[in-house]
Amino acid sequence: MPVAIDGTYQMLEAxxxxxxxxxxxxxxxxxxxxxxxxxxxxSQLAKRIQDSIEETLAHHAHPTQETPPAVQVP
Incomplete structure (x- = not known):
């Protein structure tokens, strides 16, 4: 299961x-x-998975109306 994780770079204090x-x-x-x-x-499989994850991260960076709403996890 490919997983896209965005925002972890903000967790480390500068x-x-x-x-x-x-x-x-x-x-x-x-x-x-x-x-x-x-x-x-x-290599082809890795590229396909990487492209899918990068597409998801791009949607988070530039959301559109088609982007599903975020789910809040307590």
Whole structure:
């Protein structure tokens, strides 16, 4: 299951490396099933997954009306 995690870079305080509270976005992407990667080599599969995660991160950086609402986790 590919997972896109955005905002973790804000958790480290500038200059001293201490962890601070921050808001992050986590999105679990659709499962990668064997029929989805049959015939692909490892590099091709990795590229496909990376592209999916990068697309999700781009949506978080530049949300559109089509972007689903964020889910708040307590």
């Amino acid at each position: 200059g001293n490396g201490r962890v601070q509270a921050s808001h992050i976005h986590i999105e679990v992407k659709e499962a990668v099933l064997p029929e989805d990667y049959q015939g692909l080599n490892t």
